[in-house]
Amino acid sequence: MGTGKRGLISAAVTVVCAVTVLAAAPSMAFAAPTPTPTPPASASAPSTPVTNAELEVVREKIDRLYREAAAATDAYNAAEEKAKQQSAEIVGLANKIVQGQARLDDLKKRAGAAARAQYRSGGLPDEAHLMLSDNPQQFLDGAGRVLQGERATKALIQEMTRTQQDLEQYAKDASAQWKKLEANRKAKATAQKKIKKQIAAAEKLESELEKDEKKRLAELERQAAYEAQTAWLDTGVLDDVQGKATAAGKKAVAYATAQVGKPYEWGAEGPQTYDCSGLTSQAWLAAGDVIPRTSQEQWKQLKSVDVKDMLPGDLIIYFDDASHVAMYIGDGAIVHAPRPGRTVTIAGAGSMPILGVVRPGA
Template sequence: MASHRKPRSRSGLMRTSQAVGITTAALTSVALLSQTAGAAPAEPKPSLEEVQKKVDDLYRQAGVATQKYNAAKESADQQRGEVDGLLDQVAKRTDKLNDARRELGSLAAAQYRNGSTSETASLLLADDPQQMFDQRQLMSRLGDRQQRAVEDYESLQREANDKRGEAQKSLETLTESQSELRDSKKAVQAKLSEARELLSKLTAEEKARLAEIERRKEAAAKRKAEELARQQAEEERRREAEEAARQEQEDQESGTGDGSDSGSDSGTGSGSGDTSYAAKAEKVIAFAEAQIGKPYVWGAVGPDSYDCSGLTQDAWKTAGISLPRTTWDQVKVGTTVKTADAEPGDLVFFYDDISHVGIYIGGGKMIHAPKPGANVRTESIYYMPIHSVVRPA
């Protein structure tokens, strides 16, 4: 039986296919637009000023971590020395204890040969010698020599145990210091790696512009240093004029005339008039100048490389002054003075966290070990925010 359905025309099929294609394309476009709209916008590239600030902050944070590392290393070194000393004492007391044990053994053997009851042997074989020491009847049975030997043994055993306990505690402290040392080292390395990564992403043009920003910063710091130098020079001339006027008046009152033999000493040009300090400062600065050009290496104390506090510590050592290892401890040594009153040899500390230090050489300038990638150099003290100025001696 024939079908009564009307066959679909070819043109109708084509129209249907086209409609489906248009619909699919439209849906795809909508989906793509939705994805684009929902995607997070790309973060804007930081400006060079922001990059420089970030890098400077990372170097400063690395400086803080370096001081923590220095403190932990100093503590670990001291603790290691103490542990070695205690272990040496333990070894010596153990030797003495063994000698005492052999003495008791000799007495026990003699008792055995004489056929007497070997209380000394019982002591040596006892699970708890201390319990036997507490038994007064044992002590009363022993002769004088035996009693002294037992007392010596007991005393040496107690001392050896005490020293072992001290050594164990000191070892635990050393382990903690070493753990802190490792953590500080990782922190320094992480900050420096982050700074290097930021700088590595800059183009050649951006690096040139960043260098120009750095030059402007240095120039501004130099101008401030020159202004401080001018003010200090004026103050020095004023003091000298006052001293000359005072000396002239004293000469007139004493009738000495030209004052050629007044016996007074106007000093060395130092604002404090302390010639001994000026002599020490001269040694400090001479040493620091000899280190110019050596690389900054965090945690280094010379002689081939330095970090900031390692340089100041080594420099002041030449003047007979032992400074602590870290900036946080060095800032506590000596007398704090105003920046305007800074004299050559003074220590200049920077940042609120006191993570950097340099040696003032006059004229608003210092010698310091700046940061990784830089060498010991002369620079304006205004290159970084000043925390305080300290006169160590």
């Protein structure tokens, strides 16, 4: 490993408290690689082997970077959903404004026609014309029409007033929605910037490793997941889990597992790529249920269930910030879209820290 790379890993060690990790290193079931033979004097200086303890620090830092990217992805997805809703509301308000303006124009035409009719009759109101009539029956017949006309005129004025007020309110609402839309666009841009930054940092850190080191890093990832899953199962957490999937749950599981092997992509909802909540939301959409788009909103809005009552199709929410979600498929396993550089896969439900379980369609 070159001097620059070792400096990078040293920085990683500092970030995740290398002292703790190094203290635990002797218990890890991985041998240090065989030292590189001394090259001829004409060759460049040999690289110092990277220990498993150092690789474990790198693994933890990469994991942290991707988790932060996942949290930013949730923020991006939430802003995207809000922006879609606000755009739709703005379009709806614009349609109402157009319709209201057309209605107001029609009312103004009717009011103008009434004014012109009065002008043609000499400017006298209908009541005066009736009073001047020499025919009593005509007077009586006309009285009813006058009353109707007064009511119609009053109603016309009231409707014009209401329509004008509605137009003003629609304009205010549209302006407010536009401001919210702009705010969410900025939130999306900020989240997008953070996502790219965190992913780039993780990829750079991983790219500094040699081929053999990358293999050992991947093995450390598998070992960490295995140990977490084993510890979770050893608690007996699944001893009382006996429930069978509902019809909708089976459809959701069938959809999600059919996506195994497809790449992770932040912000994606398929059909070729997915992020974690994109996979779960689309799986349940295929089962006939619309659920929130993000893992955090799925955690907030869907019904919580105990692990012992967990059914295939239920969603398991991970980490304290609810930044990851997977679908339980039974027998202690999940299907999920893990992170950039990975594909939709089957994993142990206890391979990550569980925040809770929620059930769509409950």
